[in-house]
Amino acid sequence: xxxxxxxxxxLQFAFTIIFHIIFxxxxxxxxxxxxxxxxxxxxxxxxxxxxxxxxRLGSEHRxxxxxxxxxxxxxxxxxxxxxEHIARMALFLAADDSAxxxxxxxxxxxxxx
Numbered sequence: 001x002x003x004x005x006x007x008x009x010x011l012q013f014a015f016t017i018i019f020h021i022i023f024x025x026x027x028x029x030x031x032x033x034x035x036x037x038x039x040x041x042x043x044x045x046x047x048x049x050x051x052x053x054x055x056r057l058g059s060e061h062r063x064x065x066x067x068x069x070x071x072x073x074x075x076x077x078x079x080x081x082x083x084e085h086i087a088r089m090a091l092f093l094a095a096d097d098s099a100x101x102x103x104x105x106x107x108x109x110x111x112x113x
Contacts, residue, residue, distance in 0.1 A: 037049050038053055081109065
């Protein structure tokens, strides 16, 4: 069987483009799903969302019990982290006030230690 070089190049391109579309889409979708589960779990405190999150991450189905008190003990600032805090950091980074900030990591985590 004789293959045309143009056909082989097209097959190679098709194979490459499929992986460049499928894997990033899968990664973005899965990370958004796990982040949503984590946010719902933190908001409601229901263990079923934590179990779903752990199962999707491929853990060995061991129980991880983290309460709001555990989270509060690990934070230096005695207030829960709100979405407003992250939004304010995003607005700061989008504003002209952050024009001279380069190559920095800004961590908004409530002083987590």
